Amino acid sequence: MEAVTLKIYKNRGTTMNQLSMRIESAVDDSPKALSHKQLILKHMQNGRKITALEALSLFGCFRLGARIWDLRHDGYNVQQKLIDINGKTVAQYWLEPTCPGDTEGKFFRL
Numbered sequence: 001m002e003a004v005t006l007k008i009y010k011n012r013g014t015t016m017n018q019l020s021m022r023i024e025s026a027v028d029d030s031p032k033a034l035s036h037k038q039l040i041l042k043h044m045q046n047g048r049k050i051t052a053l054e055a056l057s058l059f060g061c062f063r064l065g066a067r068i069w070d071l072r073h074d075g076y077n078v079q080q081k082l083i084d085i086n087g088k089t090v091a092q093y094w095l096e097p098t099c100p101g102d103t104e105g106k107f108f109r110l
Contacts, residue, residue, distance in 0.1 A: 036061040037070050041095075044078070049094040051085070068093050 039059045055064040079096045082089050
């Protein structure tokens, strides 16, 4: 295994767990953990819908709206609907195919 140079910056709010995850992902031999964006994308590509509470409980993602923005910015056709859960209105997200045969829900950019 070749040597890996790590740059560690002091960052307020970074926990030791987050820091160790960054270090692990820098080492080539370790299994790469999926990002929140990738986990949410795979969840929706399997035909499932997701809310912020589900993203938090399934993936530990506190900022589902930001990850949805990232996916839309990457070209994914993420749809949104406001639903009522126990008297609270929450956003529910899912991938919508853009044309027949589009299983990923990705826009075709020209």
